[in-house]
Amino acid sequence: MICLLGGLLVSSLAIAQSAAPIDALRQDLQRCRAIAEANVRLACFDALAAPPVRAKAAASSAPTVASTASATAAASAAPAASATDAATASFGLEHRTSASAAEELHSRIPGPFTGWEPKTRWKLANGQVWQVADSSRAYYRLESPAVRITRGALGSFFMEISGVSHAVPVRRVE
Numbered sequence: 001m002i003c004l005l006g007g008l009l010v011s012s013l014a015i016a017q018s019a020a021p022i023d024a025l026r027q028d029l030q031r032c033r034a035i036a037e038a039n040v041r042l043a044c045f046d047a048l049a050a051p052p053v054r055a056k057a058a059a060s061s062a063p064t065v066a067s068t069a070s071a072t073a074a075a076s077a078a079p080a081a082s083a084t085d086a087a088t089a090s091f092g093l094e095h096r097t098s099a100s101a102a103e104e105l106h107s108r109i110p111g112p113f114t115g116w117e118p119k120t121r122w123k124l125a126n127g128q129v130w131q132v133a134d135s136s137r138a139y140y141r142l143e144s145p146a147v148r149i150t151r152g153a154l155g156s157f158f159m160e161i162s163g164v165s166h167a168v169p170v171r172r173v174e
Contacts, residue, residue, distance in 0.1 A: 025048070028048050029045075029048065031044070032044035032045050032048065088102050088105060088126070091105045091128075091149070091172070092105070092128065092130070092149070092157055092171070092172030103150070103151060104148060104149060104150045104151070105126075105128075105148070105149040106146070106147070106148050107124040107125050107126045107128070107146075107147055107149075108124065108125045108144050108145060108146045108147060109122050109123075109124060109125075109144065109145055109147055109161070110123075110124075110125050110144050111143075111144060112141070112142075112143055112144075113140060113141075113142040113143070113144070113145050113161070114139065114140065114141060115137070115138045115139035115140045116132050116136070116137065116138060116168060117132070117137045118132055118134070118135045118136070118137070119131055119132060120132045121173065122147075124147065128172060128174065129172070129173050129174035130149065130157075130159060130170045130171065130172050130173065131170060131171055131172075131173050132168060132169070132170060133156070133157075133169040133170050133171045134168075134169045136168065136169075138164065138168075140161075140163065140164060142161070142162070142163045142164075145161050145162045145163050145164070146161075146162040147159050147160065147161050147162070148160045149170065150167075152169070156169060156171075157169070157170050157171060157172070158170065
């Protein structure tokens with residue numbers, strides 16, 4: 001009986017200790033949510049999401065509101081196309097980068113296209129290299145077909161090739 005009561009006491013202490021960080025996190029989230037300026041608010045949320053070691057370093061070298069405002073002005077001066085290009089450049093490499101990526105990609109396979117076999121690789125006109133991700137085979141004769149790569153479920157990607165009746169499961173290798 002004493003062991004049972006001791007176990008309950010230890011369990012209740014552990015629960016109380018785990019609730020304290022959750023309450024602190026809720027307060028930090030509410031503090032960030034109350035910030036009016038978007039960039040400062042985002043920096044606040046980013047600091048909360050950073051691992052503890054980096055969070056301490058970020059707090060000691062946190063930018064001032066003035067430097068954040070100048071960075072905001074510089075960022076808004078950059079063309080919107082560069083953000084789209086950055087998202088497209090990382091499309092398919094989520095396992096390697098943490099940048100947000102586009103929902104789909106449009107390009108072409110330059111030169112003659114004769115179909116695919118398992119592990120066939122294509123270098124697209126944009127420089128990306130994609131590989132067949134299943135054991136399917138198909139034979140076609142096309143010249144520089146346009147391709148559209150879309151996201152599937154659970155991190156998968158599918159390549160739709162102009163002139164081909166079905167999508168090919170692919171993964172990006174370069």
